[in-house]
Amino acid sequence: MIIIDKDSQNVQRSENYIAIGSFDGLHLGHLSLIYKVVEVAKKNKGKSMVFTFKNHPKTLISKDNVPKLLMDNDQKAEVLKKHGVDMVCFKEFDLEFMKMTPKEFVKFLVVEYNAKGLVVGFNYKFGYKNLGNIELLRELQKEYGYELYIMKPCTYNNAVISSTRIRKSLEDGEVLDACKMLDSPYTLSGEVVHGRKIGRTIGFPTANLKYNKNFILPKVGVYYTNIKVNNSIYKGITSVGNNPTVEGKSLTVETYILDFNKDIYGETIEVSFIKKIRDEKKFNGVEELKLQLGKDKSFAINESYMSTLRI
Template identity: 45%
Template sequence: MKITKNLNGYHSESPLSLSIGIFDGVHIGHQSIIKKLNTIAAKKNLQSAILTFWPHPRTVFNPNDDLKFLNTIEEKTYLLEKNGIQHLFLKEFDEEFRNLTGEEFVKQILVEKLNVKHLIIGHDHTFGKNRSGDFNLLQKMSSEFGFEVEQVEAVDFQSRHISSTQIRNALTEGNVKEANEMLGYVYSVSGEVIHGKKIGRTIGYPTANIAVNSMKLLPKKGAYIVDVFVNSQHFKGMLSIGTNPTVDGNSLSVEVYILDFNEDIYGKEISVNFREFLHDEIKFESLEKLIERLDEDQRITENFQF
């Protein structure tokens, strides 16, 4: 997949089958658009492409909005490439760009720079200053500039349209199974293993503290059954998101106890996949009670079928 970050002076030599959007999560709704993009590209001898924006427009319009994302930019890039996209345009959502009208966006970006011949947009997609661009505008301009446009309907899950917001809500409620169904894959976080307070090792449950990207959405505080990927190997794990209230912790941490594992991995990158929510964060009355619960969580994790 070819990645282009600067559109200044750019012109695509290849005619494109393109879709526009944030694509946070690259969920099954996004995947249906991508599948159609790739099918049309193959049929019409075009290249499949995505135009997306970084940072998220909401952070530009509402800089105080503490929006967290389902994907880091690296994860999104990986998922788009995995789904067969040939070109990724990462456009900075700057002041100049946000002031383009819908008509200017179509002419200057889609036609002159990206050489779009087939455009697919989501059911509720708008663009341009004051949301002046929509499907109706694209239909009017398509014949003038020689491209085709189609709008796809949302994919439903449990009688609701699948959206990145729906998935974020599921994760913040601890509904990781529901989130995974809407994503079409298992939600994950990754990061470097850093030093923590090392309390876990004193009670027989040494944990790896993961430094997660600050822009990445963490599921609800609590305990989870996870897959752990470290040193190109796969293990079961018990992961905790919280402040360690039993030992009077006050800062949020992401810690994973890796079953059947005893290696020094400080400074190494690990990844965890969220499989099942075990329970909310609990402040135990003693370390003994905490250990009892960890023993029970381990028994459940060992018996969990991935």
């Protein structure tokens, strides 16, 4: 798969079918666009392409209101490659691009990327102040000659799947719902760093995750997770919280990895949230905490879900 940044010369050599959107999380709704663009590109002997932004458009308006990420661009590229996309463009959303009118944006896709077909979601808005819509895309078909594919909404529990809804599920601790809407578990990755090392004194050594603060954190609590370490998957118990029993002060993400005893300080691991076990609780002492952790471990042992490795 080709990743396009600023140069579009190679893109113009092929007839391209382009799926457009933010694709944050690449949830089931997004994937319907991906499946379609790959299908129509193959059918027409063209190339499939995903056009998205390197940065969230709200970064130009108010950095304080930028939504927390579900997935970064590297993760998006991995998933898109897995699904057979030929090219992906991560376009910088800057002031010049923000001021582009809806018609100018469509012309940009046709001229710069030789777009022969566009695949969009049912509620797609684009261009300056989001003034462009599906009706305008239909009107401009005659002028620019592209095929247009509009995908219907995907639903879960009788409501439309969206990145906003998935973020809300994670904020509420409903990681299983998020998993079903994403078609894979929500995952945090980061370096394992040194912590207070209290867990090892009670038989539950934990890996402390230094994660990207731009990513959303699930609600404070204890979760059944799957941990990817050096291309192997392990079951885990992950605490998102302040560790009140041992007077923790800062918010941490700590994981006890089952059947694992290697030194992984400085290594990057992935923590995939599968199911919430319980809320965070302040226990009366370390022994009571140890007893509860034993119950949490039994919960994890009895869980059958195991993530598949990313390709």
